[in-house]
Amino acid sequence: MQIAHRMNLLGTETAFEVLAEVNKLRASGKDVISFAIGEPDFDTPSNIIKAGIEALKGGYTHYSPSAGLLPFRESIAGYISRSRGIEVNPEEVVVAPGAKPIIFYSILACINEGDEVIYPNPGFPAYESVINFVGAKAIPLPLLEEKDFRFDVDMLKEKITDCTRMIIINSPQNPTGGVLTEKELKTISDLAIENNIWVFSDEIYCNMVYDGKFRSIASLPGMKERTILLDGFSKTYAMTGWRLGFGVMNTELAEHFARLATNSVSCTATFTQMAGIEALEGSQEESQEMIKEFKVRRDIIVEALNNIDGITCKNPGGAFYVFPNVTEACRKLKLKDAKELQRYLLYEAGVAVLARTCFGKKNEEEKEEYIRLSYAASRENIREGLRRIKEAVEKLV
Ligand code: PLP
Secondary structure, X not given: OOOXXXXXXXXXXXXXXXXXXXHHHHHOOOOOEEOOOOOOOOOOOHHHHHHHHHHXXXXXXXXXXXXXXXXXXXXXXXXXXXXXXXXXXXXXXEEEOOXXXXXXXXXXXXXOXXXXXXXXXXXOHHHHHXXXXXXXXXXXXXXXXXXXXXXXXXXXXXXXXXXXXXXXXXXXXXXXXOOOOHHHHHHHHHHHHHXXXXXXXXXXXXXXXXXXXXXXXXXXXXXXXXXXXXXXXXOOOOOHHHOOEEEEOOHHHHHHHHHHHHHHOOOOOHHHHHHHHHHHHOOOHHHHHHHHHHHHHXXXXXXXXXXXXXXXXXXXXXXXXXXXXXXXXXXXXXXXXXXXXXXXXXXXXXXXXXXXXXXXXXXXXXXXXXXXXXOOOOHHXXXXXXXXXXXXXXXXX
């Protein structure tokens, strides 16, 4: 039977393949410590779980409007106004089952075939995948280790052409943990305004900035109208399996997003939305504790990585990822690249990590090798996992 041509254009998230491999190894009795998964290892805070159960018992089991329940959108508008310092109203909010659908809706609603979209590379795989899916041109913007995994401003300027319709940014960033500076946000905003370009700002890790304060590009003058802001509950509130996210955008675009929701998912689960209100307005204690713990783990993992011959690691400013340079380790172990190191570590050391290429093809000028480790793992597992990596890498070094 026929499969549509466009399916050849859609990529995937290879991280899920590694997870399947880890599960297979574990099922066969092998002890594997995983730093592969990008989700908090904590349970959803208990007050949020309770609110979800109460909502189910209270009859929140029916359809909601496609854009989301009004009280929830009001709650989100309040949260964004407070946290970003901009005035947002509920008509500018569209709720979705997870943050990911907002990536899809944004490209589908704003980008035509042949348009160009600039996206961070390495970056979250869905961006490039969906850009290609709609027949647009994906223009990678290299993130550089020497700039703490931010981009070079002149390089961004060079990438903008008459066909550029959107710049995607993600700060704090997956996979590097990099955080854009105020100056870089200003440069992007100047370029976006000057060239009449959308900015898609993926702010899902906004509450995980460890040194300094988070700043949204939407709060810069003239930017609210042209920014699609993405945030959600998966990371801040350890709610990956609930599927709850949202976008904030101008009201005209919000209507198009709601129509895309009507045609695809109808709406997001209603009891989940009620739990979302509790997440934003109830006690923040458990979420804050989790984030504090991530900072401690970051320090442990960065120190341990820098203690391994052949590996160097920058101190990332946010999210729960580290992105060490493993060029020397690959060379000494006679491994071709980080992908081979990923396999070596999984099968020789029982440690799962992700190679740089899980986050896009290497940029032309990129000579170094990297892996991503998620430190959403217990301190004990971090210490043991890093001990295993050290042993496996240094035994031949
Ligand atoms: N954006 C980034 C940068 C992410 O890392 C993730 C999840 O890993 C998402 C979006 C998707 O979040 P959700 O699970 O809520 O769809």
